[in-house]
Amino acid sequence: MLALVDANNMYVSCERVFSPRLRGRPVVVLSSNDGACIARSNEAKALGVKMAQPWFQVRHLEKTQGLIAVSANFELYGDMSSRMMAIEARYAPRQEIYSIDESFLDFDGVRGDLVALCRDMRAAIWREVGLPTCVGLGPTKTLAKFANHVAKEAERKPGSYPRHLAQVCNVGAIDRPALEELFAATEVGDIWGIGRRISAKLNESGIRTVRELAHSDAAMLRKQFSVVLEKTLLELRGVSCMALDDQPEGRQQILVSRSFGKAVTSIDGIVEAVSEFAARAAEKLRQQGSMASAVNVFFTTSPFRKNDRQHEANVTIPLVRPTADTRHLVGAAAGAVHRLFRPGFSYAKAGVMLMDLQAAGVQQAELDLVGDVEPGSVDTVPAKSSNQAKLMAAMDTLNRRFGRDAVRIASQTAVSNGAETRSWSVRQERRTPRYTTRWAEMPWVKC
Ligand SMILES: [Mg+2]
DSSP, X not given: OEEEEEETTXXXXXXXXXXXXXXXXXXXXXXXXXXXXXXXXHHHHHTTOOTTOBXXXXXXXXXXXXXXEEEOOHHHHHHHHXXXXXXXXXXSSEEEEEETTEEEEEOTTOOSOHHHHHHHHHHHHHHHHOOOEEEEEESSHHHHHHHHHHHHHHHHSXXXXXXXXXXXXXXXXXXXXXXXXXXXXXXXXXXXXXXXHHHHHHHHTTOOBHHHHHTSOHHHHHHHTOHHHHHHHHHHTTOOOSOOOXXXXXXXXXXXXXXXEEEEOSHHHHHHHHHHHHHHHHHHHHHTTEEEEEEEEEEEEOTTOTTSOOOEEEEEEEEEEEEOOHHHHHHXXXXXXXXXXXXXXXXXXXXXXXXXXXXXXXXXXXXXXTOOOOTTSSOOOGGGHHHHHHHHHHHHHHHHHHOTTSSXXXXXXXXXXXXXXXXXXXXXXXXXXXXXXXXXXXXXXXX
């Protein structure tokens, strides 16, 4: 039996843990540069705020309806997510972390009442990290996702599904006629993997509810739609077509890019931003145990500012040897900026992508054919490579322990002069403190 555990309105719920004033109120979380609503509380949904709706369109609700907006605080959400995932992992032998707030658990071999176990797990997550969750159980991933949908809707919209299925729903324990009823009450678009386009097409061919889909002909679906939809159908019938992936492959490339909070016109500003992005990317690279063989760097003006002169710089730099060393990756990226920067432009966005990744362990000891590299060129020094790895590990440990950027490459704050807020910083005027990852922002309790 599989379970899909999902936090309700994750970002809003994380904010509510530390700001009780947000509870029971309509709340939205804004994307970087405070542009659009990327998360909504149930109360905000009820006011009609749509997913990804631009903030300026709903801003008036602040005055009229008491809508509260906060800037996205991804450092907080990421940390709360890892805490939640760790609790879930205690309850099942295998876990696939599917997104920041969802994981599949495989209860294969676990005996006893799984619904009771999942209620315990929900209570533990609530008690230990303060996040509300819903759990769906089913014999396949698609059915577990479906059960989760039922659990969530039954709680959020009384009357949509039977009340006793709220919060934790096990479709594996429901008899056939009752399951058919749940299927009949659900539109095909609510099924995992069926997007707006496919559901419109299904509707055209007369398939509106999940029940109608489940009774469709598999061969017809494959022919008229895709193998993917056929698999969805089989999964709805209880035939597992998607395995649990508890050891996901590392990413093939790592991208860190941001739109600037205000235009950057100086080369030092671009160097600072690009150094920061390369350092962040390098951290992620080491986390997944990889090395990069090439670095792509880009920085560009805004195509939306039609009156500005436009320039887009984009270059890929192959590295002499694959590396995970922040100093080399930042050096390569900053070098590219020095070659491509053109004065007189208002740059709006930049990014660094690490490419051609390989596992750090498989790097072969090699002859030092390029031992005499000019100083300042992009290279790693094999004789010192184990020292480099140790240095990077020490840097990561210090940053984990004392907060991000406790140790950093100087060019990351070349312009900002060591200050935590960077010259190019993303606009986040309403960001709450990073309560769980920064000593200086820890909540205070006065008693
Ligand atoms: Mg969720």
